Amino acid sequence: MEEDQNIAQDHAQNEASASPRATARHPLELVVCGRCQRDFATSQIAFSLTSCSHTICAACLFPDQLGNNINQLQIQPGQKARCPQCKSACELLLLDYQSKELDSLRHCFRPSKDLIDELGMALEFQLSNLIEQRNFFRTKTENQRKVLKSFASDITKARG
Numbered sequence: 001m002e003e004d005q006n007i008a009q010d011h012a013q014n015e016a017s018a019s020p021r022a023t024a025r026h027p028l029e030l031v032v033c034g035r036c037q038r039d040f041a042t043s044q045i046a047f048s049l050t051s052c053s054h055t056i057c058a059a060c061l062f063p064d065q066l067g068n069n070i071n072q073l074q075i076q077p078g079q080k081a082r083c084p085q086c087k088s089a090c091e092l093l094l095l096d097y098q099s100k101e102l103d104s105l106r107h108c109f110r111p112s113k114d115l116i117d118e119l120g121m122a123l124e125f126q127l128s129n130l131i132e133q134r135n136f137f138r139t140k141t142e143n144q145r146k147v148l149k150s151f152a153s154d155i156t157k158a159r160g
Helices: 002-016 101-109 112-159
Strands: 047-050 055-057 080-082 089-095
Touching: none
Parallel strands: none
Antiparallel strands: 047 055, 047 089, 080 089
16 A cells, blocks of 8 residues: 555655656657757757658758758658668658658657556456456356366266
8 A cells, every 4th residue: 555655655756846848839849859859849940750760850861961951951741861870861741740641650659657547448448348358268167167067977877
C-alpha cells in the first residue's frame, strides 16, 4: 500500500515537472531536426520527413543554399534530396500544420504519454481475454478428464 502511494507521488512529481514538449497539443510540436536538433514548433524553417524516416530541417537538407535567407528555404512536394542523417537518396514530405499527407502518419507524431495510455488499454483488454480463454480451456480440460475417467471406469467394469 505504501509502495503504491510512493509510486503515485513520484508520478505526480514527474507530471508536474514534465516539459512542455511532453504535453504537446499538436503532434508536430514534438518534432526536432535529426541533424541539428532545431525545434519545429519554434522554428520558421521548413521541415520534412524523409522517406528513410528522418525529420530534417531545410537548413540541414540544403546547407549550400543557406546564405542570408535561412527562413526562406522551402521544400517542394515530392522533392528529392540526400538525407544528411543516413546519406540515403530520399523523397521529402513537407511537415506543416495543414499538411493533408500527414494524416496517415499522425500516429508517429503523437505524445508518448498518449501512446503509452493506449497501449496500456490494449494490453489490459488482451490480458483479460487471455485469462478468459485460459479459464475456458481449463474448465473444458477438466470436463474432458472427467469423461475420460468415466470411460476408463466403464471399460474396466466391462472387462471385469
